[in-house]
Amino acid sequence: MHYALYHGSAPARPPRIAGERIHPAMLHQIPLRFARAWNRHDVAAAFADFDANADYVDVDGMQMHGHGVIVARHVTLHETVYAKSLLRIDHVDLRRTTADSALVRADWTMKTSDGVRRGTLLFVAARRRDAWCVVSAQNTEEAPDVAEIPHERGLTCTWFAAERYALDAP
Amino acid sequence: MRSTPRKHVHAYVSRSGVERNTLVSHLPHRFAEAWNRHDMDAAFADFHDDAEFVDVDGERYSGWEEITAKHAELHETIFAHCALTIDEIRIRLITVDSAYVHADWTMRGLTDGPGAVQNEVLHGTLIFVVARQGTTWRVFAAQNTERVSV
Secondary structure, three states: OEEOOOOOOOOOOOOOOOOOOOOHHHHHHHHHHHHHHHHOOOHHHHOOOEEEEEEEEOOOOOEEEOHHHHHHHHHHHHHOOOOOOEEEEEEEEEEEEEOOEEEEEEEEEEEEOOEEEEEEEEEEEEEEOOEEEEEEEEEEEOOOOHHHOOHHHHHHHHHHHHHHHHHHOO | OOOOOOOOOOOEEOOOHHHHHHHHHHHHHHHHHHHHOOOHHHHOOOEEEEEEEEOOOOOEEEOHHHHHHHHHHHOOOOOOOOEEEEEEEEEEEEEOOEEEEEEEEEEEOOEOOOOOEOOOEEEEEEEEEEEEEOOEEEEEEEEEEEOOOO
16 A cells, blocks of 8 residues: 655745635646647647646556656657547536545547547646646547457457347247 | 335544544445445445446446346356455645545456356546535535556
8 A cells, every 4th residue: 555645845824815716727738738738749848737646547457656757658658559649628527525636427439540549538636836737637538339359359359249149049 | 226215324424524534435445345245325424415437448327226126137147256455645724614536446356248257357546526505515526537558
C-alpha cells in the first residue's frame, strides 16, 4: 500500500474574498485546452494544467505518475500510434466536490488511422491559488457497439449468433 | 430503476486525519468484499446519492440507485461467479477534505453469454474520488479502466 499525500506540496488555501468565485468556465476549459493541444501534438501544452505529482491512467490501463513521466510517455505515443490522431471533446460535465476540488468529465471521440474510438476522460481538479490544476486523470474507452466491431470480430459474433440459433432450434 | 429505499449505509465517520486515511484506505477492500458476496447495496454503500460510475466498457451510470440496480443485473449474469481481488491501493489527498484512491484489481470467473465461466483473468485500475460531507466521506465518482495485456 502506498500513501502519497500531498504533504510538502499541498497548496496554500487561497484568501477568501467576499463574493469571489472561480468561474466554472475555467474548469470547462481543461478538456478543451487538452484536446486543442493534443491535435497540435503539443504534448507539453496538453498537460500544462497537470500538477507536478499528477497521476494518469490511460485507456490501456497504463499508470503514469508525475508530470514529467506523463509528458515523456505521450511524446513517444504522438510519434507513433497518435501521430495522426484527432481528438474531439463531445461533452463536458462539471462537478464541484468541495470548495477547492472538482470533477471534470469529458466524453471524447478520436479519429486514428485504425478507425474511430470513443471514451470518457475524468479529470480530478484542485484549486491552487487562482487557478485549477489537474491532480489525476483516468481514461476509459467505450467498448465498440456490435455495429462498429471490426470485420474480423464481426465474424466471431456471427458465429456466436449461429451457434445460439442452432441450440434454440427444435 | 430501483424503487426500494437505500439501505446498508455504513459511511465513513471522520474523526482525525490518521483515521480518515485508514478509513479511506479500506474503501476498495470493503467494495471488493461486498462485490464477492454479490451484495450491491453494501458494495456501493459509500457512494453519494448523485455519484457517477464509469465501468470498464465506458458505460456511465448516474446516481446510487442506477449504479446499484445495473450492477445487481450484472451480478445475475456476467458477474454471477466472479471473484474480485484488490492487489494494491494508492491514496492521495486532493485537499484537506477530498482525496482519491487508486485500486489495482484482478478479476476471475466472468461468465459468458451461454453461462459458462471463463478462464480469462482480467486486471485493471479503479479510481474512487471521495470527499467529506459533514462527518462522513462519500464517493462522488468512480471510474474503471481495464489493463490491456501487451
